[in-house]
Amino acid sequence: MKVSIRPENKNDYPIISMINDMAFGQENEGLLIEKLRKNKSFIKELSLVACLGNEIVGHILFFPVNIKSKEKTFKTLALAPMSVIPELQGLGIGSQLVQKGLAKAKKLGHESVIVLGHEGFYPKFGFKTAGSYQISAPFDVPENSFMALELVKDSLSTVEGTIEYPKEFNEV
Ligand SMILES: CC(C)(COP(=O)(O)OP(=O)(O)OC[C@H]1O[C@@H](n2cnc3c(N)ncnc32)[C@H](O)[C@@H]1OP(=O)(O)O)[C@@H](O)C(=O)NCCC(=O)NCCS
Structure with missing residues (x-):
């Protein structure tokens, strides 16, 4: 099913929360997006x-996060959360959202x-398990569920560290 994809605007905020609530069957993800909008990195x-x-x-949503080692901090984006209304899953x-989002992220540098x-x-879409790189999650996750994608070839080849999510991710 072909959809058109565009950046959110103010009028969309309530419906975005609602779609996340419907897709996840809980309010956490909608609340997370509302909190992240107030973060200057949004x-x-x-x-x-x-x-x-x-x-x-x-x-x-793609939100900036850090890959942090003892010596260095690298910037990356976390794809989270993502939702499609249950009737149309x-x-x-979802695939069109991911493709468009990745292309846009690449275009933005x-x-x-x-x-x-x-x-x-x-x-x-090209994601590989993060274990293929030297990147780990800050909490226990099933190994194959935590993945990474290079938008620029070899951009993760020398990167090492643990993902540092902004505090809003822990608050919901
Ligand atoms: C995940 C989600 C955004 C995908 O959107 P979508 O429009 O259904 O995606 P597409 O139609 O492009 O692709 C469907 C794929 O989603 C994957 N998928 C969706 N829900 C899944 C689930 N609960 N477990 C495993 N895979 C799932 C499957 O790989 C499926 O692929 P298939 O069609 O080859 O079987 C949507 O199903 C959704 O909102 N789910 C509930 C919320 C959620 O889990 N969000 C993502 C958190 S990572």
């Missing part, structure tokens, strides 16, 4: 909505993306 162009006509049916809308999510979904 990138409006990387909070994207999928529209069928005038109706928003999906959302994806499995029709390719970002070099890599990490994600914690369904291991059957993200590899088709």
